[in-house]
Amino acid sequence: xxxxxxxxxxxxxxxxxxxxxxxxxxxxxxxxxxxxxxxxxxxxxxxxxxxxxxxxxxxxxxxxxxxxxxxxxxxxxxxxxxxxxxxxxxxxxxxxxxxxxxxxxxxxxxxxxxxxxxxxxxxxxxxxxxxxxxxxxxxxxxxxxxxxxxxxxxxxxxxxxxxxxxxxxxxxxxxxxxxxxxxxxxxxxxxxxxxxxxxxxxxxxxxxxxxxxxxxxxxxxxxxxxxxxxxxxxxxxxxxxxxxxxxxxxxxxxxxxxxxxxxxxxxxxxxxxxxxxxxxxxxxxxxxxxxxxxxxxxxxxxxxxxxxxxxxxxxxxxxxxxxxxxxxxxxxxxxxxxxxxxxxxxxxxxxxxxxxxxxxxxxxxxxxxxxxxxxxxxxxxxxxxxxxxxxxxxxxxxxxxxxxxxxxxxxxxxxxxxxxxxxxxxxxxxxxxxxxxxxxxxxxxxxxxxxxxx
Amino acid sequence: xxxxxxxxxxxxxxxxxxxxxxxxxxxxxxxxxxxxxxxxxxxxxxxxxxxxxxxxxxxxxxxxxxxxxxxxxxxxxxxxxxxxxxxxxxxxxxxxxxxxxxxxxxxxxxxxxxxxxxxxxxxxxxxxxxxxxxxxxxxxxxxxxxxxxxxxxxxxxxxxxxxxxxxxxxxxxxxxxxxxxxxxxxxxxxxxxxxxxxxxxxxxxxxxxxxxxxxxxxxxxxxx
Numbered sequence: 001x002x003x004x005x006x007x008x009x010x011x012x013x014x015x016x017x018x019x020x021x022x023x024x025x026x027x028x029x030x031x032x033x034x035x036x037x038x039x040x041x042x043x044x045x046x047x048x049x050x051x052x053x054x055x056x057x058x059x060x061x062x063x064x065x066x067x068x069x070x071x072x073x074x075x076x077x078x079x080x081x082x083x084x085x086x087x088x089x090x091x092x093x094x095x096x097x098x099x100x101x102x103x104x105x106x107x108x109x110x111x112x113x114x115x116x117x118x119x120x121x122x123x124x125x126x127x128x129x130x131x132x133x134x135x136x137x138x139x140x141x142x143x144x145x146x147x148x149x150x151x152x153x154x155x156x157x158x159x160x161x162x163x164x165x166x167x168x169x170x171x172x173x174x175x176x177x178x179x180x181x182x183x184x185x186x187x188x189x190x191x192x193x194x195x196x197x198x199x200x201x202x203x204x205x206x207x208x209x210x211x212x213x214x215x216x217x218x219x220x221x222x223x224x225x226x227x228x229x230x231x232x233x234x235x236x237x238x239x240x241x242x243x244x245x246x247x248x249x250x251x252x253x254x255x256x257x258x259x260x261x262x263x264x265x266x267x268x269x270x271x272x273x274x275x276x277x278x279x280x281x282x283x284x285x286x287x288x289x290x291x292x293x294x295x296x297x298x299x300x301x302x303x304x305x306x307x308x309x310x311x312x313x314x315x316x317x318x319x320x321x322x323x324x325x326x327x328x329x330x331x332x333x334x335x336x337x338x339x340x341x342x343x344x345x346x347x348x349x350x351x352x353x354x355x356x357x358x359x360x361x362x363x364x365x366x367x368x369x370x371x372x373x374x375x376x377x378x379x380x381x382x383x384x385x386x387x388x389x390x391x392x393x394x395x396x397x398x399x400x401x402x403x404x405x406x407x408x409x410x411x412x413x414x415x416x417x418x419x420x421x422x423x424x425x426x427x428x429x430x431x432x433x434x435x436x437x438x439x440x441x442x443x444x445x446x447x448x449x450x451x452x453x454x
Numbered sequence: 455x456x457x458x459x460x461x462x463x464x465x466x467x468x469x470x471x472x473x474x475x476x477x478x479x480x481x482x483x484x485x486x487x488x489x490x491x492x493x494x495x496x497x498x499x500x501x502x503x504x505x506x507x508x509x510x511x512x513x514x515x516x517x518x519x520x521x522x523x524x525x526x527x528x529x530x531x532x533x534x535x536x537x538x539x540x541x542x543x544x545x546x547x548x549x550x551x552x553x554x555x556x557x558x559x560x561x562x563x564x565x566x567x568x569x570x571x572x573x574x575x576x577x578x579x580x581x582x583x584x585x586x587x588x589x590x591x592x593x594x595x596x597x598x599x600x601x602x603x604x605x606x607x608x609x610x611x612x613x614x615x616x617x618x619x620x621x622x623x624x625x626x627x628x629x630x631x632x633x634x635x636x637x638x639x640x641x642x643x644x645x646x647x648x649x650x651x652x653x654x655x656x657x658x659x660x661x662x663x664x665x666x667x668x669x670x671x672x673x674x675x676x677x678x
Contacts (some may be wrong), residue, residue, distance in 0.1 A: 267555035351671025
């Protein structure tokens with residue numbers, strides 16, 4: 001049964017959530033941002049007040065009034081002294097003192113623009129200019145009474161905490177931030193989708209030794225998770241069918257092995273007893289018959305071998321392991337095995353192979369089998385030529401292996417002599433190993449030529 | 455002393471016949487129809503003749519166990535199977551392989567070669583043309599002069615290797631790898647040079663060697 005994707009785990013739902021959040025966030029984001037801003041600035045003001053003596057206009061004004069009240073009925077010298085002390089305390093502030101007659105008595109520091117003698121107009125102009133202006137200005141009557149004149153402190157606003165309000169720059173930053181957030185979350189969403197798909201693709205295209213990819217780990221139950229589940233199910237089915245196929249193959253091999261055994265066992269007995277008979281005193285005809293029996297037993301065994309090999313080969317059930325092989329070495333080893341037989345038959349053996357290795361991509365077992373079949377055929381069907389030549393030759397720019405005999409030719413031998421199956425096996429193997437082979441045959445002999453296709 | 459062969463074969467007819475044949479050839483033959491007793495019976499055997507298809511434990515399993523228990527006893531497999539993978543599998547532990555229907559004389563020859571290779575044969579004097587070889591004493595005597603031949607280590611190795619594989623054609627790769635114990639590099643002339651020097655010592659006419667034959671294009675053969 002196919003499990004359904006849970007609604008809340010669906011990729012579609014997740015993406016819709018991102019889009020929805022992106023739309024809904026606008027009406028919420030501004031009030032939220034201003035509240036946040038307020039909270040953070042308040043918090044930072046607290047901190048600033050502690051370390052900055054100029055911060056906080058209220059505090060400064062309160063302090064200034066306290067100082068003025070404390071100077072009630074003070075002597076002029078005491079007032080001047082107190083102002084100097086205060087200047088030391090607030091070195092960045094401008095202080096001045098105007099007495100009841102409107103004369104500027106002390107300026108710390110001396111600066112232009114402050115009248116020496118204040119008129120009523122000057123006072124009003126100063127008050128107008130100072131109100132909520134920069135610098136911050138606090139004016140206090142000494143002893144809270146105008147009789148003693150007034151003292152003024154002016155602090156540049158930049159030293160104080162600004163109570164800047166929520167302005168267009170902030171709006172811009174918030175818009176950009178939200179935008180970036182939206183893009184980043186979309187990107188992340190698709191990036192993760194993509195990497196999971198790529199991961200799945202990699203799993204599909206990297207099969208193990210058996211040619212079947214390994215199952216993937218399913219971490220999520222969304223649509224891709226379902227895809228991964230389906231993939232794993234498919235792998236499972238593939239493995240099962242591969243297993244069944246292997247079992248069938250084994251069964252078939254076993255069957256063929258048993259068949260081979262059953263056919264060969266009586267042949268072995270026949271050959272053994274023929275050998276025993278040969279030890280008995282027999283007429284020449286009797287001896288000839290026994291020799292014939294022995295030869296035919298050998299032929300039959302070879303035929304069984306070829307027949308069963310052909311069955312396996314044509315069903316592609318023959319093991320095939322190609323590797324880079326020096327075929328000349330295989331040719332020499334095979335020829336060494338056949339040499340005594342050729343010698344016995346009185347063959348002229350002409351082996352002329354180069355010293356350097358000749359590397360082809362073949363299965364050594366198969367190649368040895370090909371050589372065996374070819375040599376077997378020479379012995380069986382071309383023995384009358386009493387010649388076998390093994391050499392290499394350049395053919396279309398490639399070094400080819402050449403096996404040559406001086407038998408009566410293929411036309412003469414193929415008539416019902418069963419040479420076919422051995423050559424059919426050679427043909428199948430040669431094709432599988434991507435070798436090119438040619439057979440040129442006439443009444444003067446047969447030349448077999450073999451070289452790799454690429 | 456007769457050499458003892460352990461022969462494991464389930465087919466009555468073949469077993470009966472082969473045992474008798476080998477007995478006539480001068481071997482003491484112990485014939486078992488299954489592999490169950492094989493490990494114990496192999497104790498005093500000089501060679502094991504093992505059929506692949508057996509009831510119960512198959513020949514391959516028995517062969518592997520035998521080789522593990524008795525690594526110095528040669529195993530000759532007899533098989534009616536042809537699939538090449540079986541041959542490969544068998545040869546990992548088996549020393550040689552004869553396919554049914556084997557020719558009795560071929561079987562006898564293979565047994566002899568294997569026994570010689572494992573040097574379980576009594577050290578007999580081998581007569582080789584004008585040479586007498588005493589394998590036990592590492593001595594080669596020229597009967598014409600009655601003098602002992604002095605060979606270098608490698609020459610002696612090559613000579614004994616070929617003597618053990620007498621009458622077999624050996625490719626240069628086989629000899630090189632058998633004597634030097636390392637892969638043969640194509641085009642290497644070392645072996646040729648050694649054989650030339652060896653011939654100068656053992657052949658009566660090195661230009662027409664009678665002991666170590668050259669099989670042109672294939673290899674060499676020490677013919678007895």
